[in-house]
Amino acid sequence: PKSVHPIAQEPILEDSMATASSPSITSTSVPVLPYQAPEVASQGKRIIVDKQETGKDPIFLSVLSPDHIGLTIFEQPALFWFIGNQTDHPVDVMITDENNTQMLLDVRMLPPIRPGIHKVELKDYGIKLHPDTTYQWKIMLQGSTQGESLVTSGWIMRITPPSNLINIPQQPTLQAAPLEQLMEAGLWYDAFWALSERIQSHPTDTIALEQRAGLFEQVGLFPPAQHDRSHIQGP
Structure with a gap:
């Protein structure tokens, strides 16, 4: 049976555009760090x-992943997803193996689910990724009636750490990891996770917010980038 979480996860950073918004500012002083897509970048397709x-509120729902198989060096990484507006419908989080033959995770978050970036910690569910194995993960927003669900999905693969990152906790x-x-x-x-941990601890860190927005833009996730920049305070 599906595990049910009666309280929706708090967003890592609530969407200020849905409440009292701060000025939207694009920083020009923070350099964009280039993301080097791996060799598997030709495989796996993100769906948003x-x-x-x-006459209806717009719906933007996305796993926060590149538009190809994304990499991690961690056995139990954190996964993140974004929703643009609050929803009063449940959201299912699922992880399967590459061939969709084994369900590793199938949990339900109950509404209300607030707008913003949400985190799923695999360690909370005892889920461990095997090395050199590809997994698909999905976020499913349930509709008012059966068959109205909306699904976003992405791909993740755990790899052996490069020599310069072998001692990360x-x-x-x-x-620990520049x-x-x-x-x-x-x-x-892992880059996204590190930035998100920094932002969760220091919500007004404009450098981390701008760097994460730049990371979003490099993989075509523009609404989440706008979401981060809306939290950058003006002078």
Whole structure:
């Protein structure tokens, strides 16, 4: 049976555009760190939900992943997803193996689910990724009736750490793993995780917010990038 979480996860950073918004500012002083897509970048396709219907609130729902198989060096990484507006419908989080033959995770988050970036910690569910194995993960927003669900999905693969990152602890931090090293190694999930941990601890860190927005833009995730920049305070 599906595990049910009666309280939706708090967003890592609530969407200020849905509440009292700060000025949206694009920083020009923070350099964009280039993400080096790995060799598997030709494989795996991200699917997002971006619905604009007359008379209805827009819906943007996306796994936060590159548009190809994303890499991690961690056995129990954190995965993140984004929703643009609050929803009063449940959200299912699922992880399967590459061939969709084994369900590793199938949990339900109950509403209300607030807008913003949400985190799923695999260690909370005892899920461990095997080395050199590809997994698909999905976020499914349930509809009012059966058959109305909306699904976003992405791909993740755990690899052996490069020699310069072999001593990182159980989760990445900007202190233990400089962002440049994670980006150069093509470790999109780990670079994003490190930035997100920094932002969760220091919500007004404009450098980390701008760097994460730049990371979003490099993989075509523009609404989440706008979301981060809306939290950058003006002078």
